């Protein structure tokens with residue numbers, strides 16, 4: 022059966038790979054992002070529907086929900102990134118506050134707003150997948166804190182939506198190459214260190230996250246909910 026899939030941040034990187042994976046299976050896919058030009062290019066390339074939307078803006082998210090039809094099967098919250106990268110923090114406590122709010126907005130509240138706005142559209146058997154980060158384990162920054170909060174929120178969301186036949190999970194990627202996450206600022210030394218921290222000696226690829234997301238939305242994953250799935254080549258292990 023063809024499903025209807027919403028991918029926030031679907032114009033590039035992991036979101037684009039996720040959108041391509043569902044589209045390849047014949048699903049109807051909607052992608053969102055702030056950069057309307059890039060979103061339109063991706064949409065043309067993948068044969069998916071673009072809806073420009075800043076996931077941190079309640080008005081734009083409400084409009085997105087209105088533009089979507091009444092039904093949805095899969096929501097993938099990929100929109101986000103480390104808002105500290107390439108930006109000088111302003112002075113004093115005001116600067117600290119602004120920097121923390123930016124990361125909480127971009128990574129935590131974006132997913133909360135989008136999911137809340139479309140929750141009523143999700144049909145039984147549906148799935149919510151949100152993209153966290155290994156930074157929740159190791160980065161003692163506002164970015165890491167925002168991603169850690171996503172895990173707590175996902176657990177609560179799972180208990181809320183479970184009785185409706187929906188699942189909610191968090192995918193926590195390690196370092197994934199070939200996205201715009203690092204804004205061209207990743208040094209070779211740091212990249213080598215990130216790869217060396219894995220057990221399989223390679224960087225993650227957007228496809229690794231796309232396939233895991235696709236699995237979580239599949240029939241075989243209906244009893245997996247409220248979980249954080251780590252996709253990092255062993256860079257962070259769990260018990």
Ligand SMILES: NC(=O)c1ccc[n+]([C@@H]2O[C@H](COP(=O)([O-])OP(=O)(O)OC[C@H]3O[C@@H](n4cnc5c(N)ncnc54)[C@H](OP(=O)(O)O)[C@@H]3O)[C@@H](O)[C@H]2O)c1
Nearest residue numbers: 030033034035054055056075076100101102197200201202
């Ligand atoms: N790459 C990694 O190593 C890595 C590791 C762990 C976790 N992650 C997470 O993976 C997710 C995807 O990142 P990526 O690596 O694929 O980087 P990316 O290529 O920069 O993708 C991020 C996407 O999110 C969109 N976006 C950002 N803020 C948005 C907002 N407020 N509203 C709507 N869309 C927004 C961006 O589009 P616009 O700029 O057009 O809005 C962009 O398409 C992020 O949540 C990131 O934190 C990445």
